[in-house]
Amino acid sequence: MKLTIKYFLITTFFFLWNAMIAKDIKISSLGELANYASKSGNVISMAPGTYHFKDYISEEAMKAKHDNKQFYFMKFNGNNNIFKLEGVEIIVDTKLREALDPPIHTNEFVLSGGNNTLEGLQIKYIGNGTSSGGAAFEVSGEGNVLRNLTLYVKGSSPYGYGDLFGKGRDYVIRHEKHSGLLVTGSNTKLYGCKLYMRSFGHGFFIQNNAENIYFEDCYVEGEVRETDEILAETSGPAYDVNFKTWTKNREEKYVVTPGYMKSLVEDGFRTYGNIKNIHFKNCTAKNTRAGFELRTNGGVRLENCTTIGTERAYWIGDDAVVKNCKGDANYGPLMFVEGSNVEVDLTVIPAESDRLVHALVTIQGSNNKILLKSENGKKREKNLPILVGYTHPEHGEAMSPYSEGETSNLNLRNETGMPIEIGAKVSHSTIETNGEIIENRSGSTEVKKIEN
Template sequence: MMKYVINFSGVLSKAFIKLFTLTTFFLFTSTLYAQTVVNSLSALKPYLDDDNANVKLAPGNYYIDADDIANGDFGNPLFVFEGNNSTYDFTGVTLYINTDVMRAFGNVDYSHLQTLGNNNVLKNLTMIDDGTVDDRPQKRATNIHMDGSNNLIDGFHLTVRGSYPYGYGDAFGKGGGPVIYHYKHSAINVRGNYSHLKNTTIIHHSYGHAIFMQAASHPTIEGCYVEGQVRTTDDMLAEEGTGSPADNVDFMTTWGYKLPPGYMMSLGEAGIRAYNAGTTYVDGVEISRGTDNPTVIDCTVRYMRTGVTVAHATGTKYVEGCTAIACENGFSLGSGTLTNCKADLAYGPVYQNTYGSDNGYLADITIIPAVDPYYNGSKTVAYVGGSNHEITLTGTETVVNQDFKIKFGGSKDIVRLLGTNSPSQNNFDAQSCEFNNNTQYPMVISSGSGNNTIKSCGNVTDNGSQNNVSGSSNCPSLNDNIALNGVASQSSTDYGGSASRAIDGNTNGNWANNSVTHTSPNENNPWWEVNLGGTYSIDEVVVFNRTNCCMDRLSDYTVSVINGTTTTYFETFATHPAPSQTVNAGGAYGNIIRVQINGTGTLSLAEVEVYAGEISTDINYQLIKRNATGYAIDGGSNGGNIEGRSVELYNFVQHDNLTWTEINLGGGFFAYEKLNSGYCLDGGDAGTNGQNVVLSARDDTDWGQQWEKIDAGNGHYRLQKRGTNFSLDGGSGGAVNQSVTLGASSSSDADQQWRFDFVSSNSRQSTNEMKTLESDIVMYYPNPVKDKLSLSLPVQTYTAFELYGVDGSVYHQDEIPENDSALSIDFSSLTDGVYVLKLLGKDAVKSLKIIKE
């Protein structure tokens, strides 16, 4: 049955509906082109073929399912906009379309919505596919087709679900001759003449494209955000023996070989792409052609097979201000212009030529630090093939992984091209190109590539001929503002003052210059932060205030350096910057910089600059057991026979013996080396409950020493041994010399959860024996705490305590009786967050980080 929020005119004739709305219109306004408000889907439908209509669907939730199709209430597409010069306003409307609708019309292609007229505006519709990711269409589905001329879709928000098979990307087929027959479901097909898709968000949990252009002439994609999902090939291969679709074909891919491990794949297809063929409908005429003259501006694509790929279009191809995050490939144009764009190489190259015939590509790409752990199976930064390109890559990181390379020709080494399939898409040469490598990544030039002019900050291996190679003068510097390539967010946004304005490089604090942020007025503890995309040693943070008015709004504020979920440095300021405040963070490690007002207020920032010493690739941590915070993992001293030594718990003190260097091995895996020893945590072969964890000589190829770091919340992590379902387990409770072993992985078992405390060399003891430090041990539990925190103290060492928030506010303080060794503090009335408990004594002071949850 069809369901409406208000079924006002579902049974009225089209003529009567219009008569009623016109009567209402003349009663309330004398404006000739007033907006008509309808209150149901059936009342909306008569206006879809009208010219010069201005219709608004009343805000609310609307629903369509297969019963409505059976009753004849909707055709395929559900909504066809055939009129001209009309506006349809869906502000406040959420349309839930059950995934069973995609099968209700039989074995035909299906879509929710289509534009066929000209000069129409459709705006602000939220449309949700109501079902699961496995609810496939009967044949093939596309939520929206844009045909006609000069139509605009603005401010839509789509949640796309329902395809088969979902969970493998294109590993088992995407066109003809699939290994597993697939039922695709894409989001938006841009066709027609001068179609314009603007400010639209697509949450894409379906096998198919998010935005794709077919038979489109002069299309524009502007201000759109696309987010898909990704999965490692290792995780796919773990389905062996389960009877899954991939298991049933023995993981034999459409590329002619078994699915290889070590790659990350998008579960969808392209974020934004163009085709060189297709069919569209303009003024009632069917037109077959390719896509020409596409423009893509200010779009962000995350977790898709490609970010922006318009290599198959003709004419002028222009891409500006776009960002590709954690995609298998960032950008591919073939020819054309790509300017002021950004990409990371978490899962694949930032740029890749599609064919060896690509010619005349002009590109300017900034490589941003990856927010997600690296899982780049090809270890490719960029791949250049073809001729006459002018490409500039810029980076801010002064230390980069030298295993990742910029390739001039040769093998792409991507997951789809590891065999002899698709020879036209691999092993290119690069000829007569100008390439500026303003990054520290190394370059490799293939034997068939020549006559290229290359300026590079990274090392260049030239196997080609007649290449002119020289150093670049635009290399990353420690003096660079690393915030510029970060990702900004804030507690709220008002008056268009987006968070990104504070990292746009403009320190001018005049609101009229459109470079100042703005949160909602009178918000409680408003904040702004930037994720730097990597962990840095932070030297200075410079905060620039708004200047044309309201400078005192930025008073009583805190600037914090945060590493994961741990605050490593904070400083509170009582007065406002006039116009700027420089914060010396003293080298505190962190990947997030936060500015927060302490109390009620409005936060406006002109700019936040961040300057770092170096990116931290290997960081020293102490691993404290979540449910027994007085104990940490102990590796023993570096003397004697270390090989095969069992790993145990010991009383947690700041000592070298309890300190582990985290080594990023890529692909989301880490090794943990006992400080300065050359020996790592080793879980041995395979995995069983209770299997010993020992120290073994470091071997970065040994999976027994590779651990996946899985977030367990509030600064705690679970370490799962690579290729197994077993994690590092500290056993029940905590005791000195209690064994650390492997245990069957459990996301809820606190015995497998470890707090990672960064520890600097200035804080650690190395010469003193462990036992000489134990007299100052403070045992405290639970941490995180919900209600009561219990502490066991050394007698007569501490006489008082103070409890602070990270903003410096004092929440509680009291004396400690002289001979008491036990202390209890009530946290039940405090809000969730990080607190600092300071213990005070005549000759001793200790600060403890406490997490309230």
């Protein structure tokens, strides 16, 4: 805590000092933006308008960048700058990504300097070009602030199946991904940033043990598709592999199963590794695979966040705090709890569909305190069980079966009216519920009825 306060005071001092001595620069081209992106101590205001990236760098120039091992589109490596880019739209033809042909996981617009503020930029990808992974935008420097950045992301292959056929090293069909916004620099703050994902890849994601990351009023949106529609294909990549999946379904078969809804993108908000002190406030994920998959054990806090139409809404690890958040179970479970010492206050939005969903929530771990409520007290029409003492399905895949997991000292209050199933590995727990207990195989769990 002392180090965090010290860092805040130091960065605030440098920001105020920089504001007093900074030069006001007016620009009106991508070439000028790239030039000042590598300088420090300036306030750069760019004329509003639409700028085509291919007019700045051609496909041939991208091939030259590849030969020089400059595997990025534009790098903001200066420090202590303010970029005022309201009304600026950069159009990027995805063929430029193919021409650059970077190594896998190479990112395109990179903010690598420190203590910069970037306001209002919009980047829109067009076309159907692909390359081997990477994110549209990366914040790798420390102490940076993004305000009202908007990304429209395209450029993965194949697009239209989500992760049905695998990801990473495990796949039936190999993906070339294109993700949204990666944060690897500590003390990054994002306000009002929006991602519209039309590409298989993550929306916002955090890696490299970055710490002290703050999101407020951020939004990410993907697309969804019924598995029945995928199975109706008579040609294409899925048809060519006889619809073989990388995870087994509930019938122990590795095949696409009708009746489900798949997101065509990866997770809306995602952490990798031991990410410490990450805070989300008023953020929303819509039609993504997971809304908030935050399985780090470094301290996560979500406040007033929302999920809509996700395959699974919230997935949390140790010490997470979920306060006044909500989501639906329209296409998949509302929450997977796999950690310990979590505090959850979560509301179920009573949206329903004809898609198959097998659980409202799964809970494992120890010393967890969980409150589940219904929005405006309105109960869902279709019952979805709350599975206490159960793990998430393999890879989180809705078509896959659940297993049982050790659960102890749970304090669960269920005000949703949904039924509860208590597994055999649950011990020394207390459950208050206004829904029925459909099964109780725990020998040491106290169940109390909430009177309506």
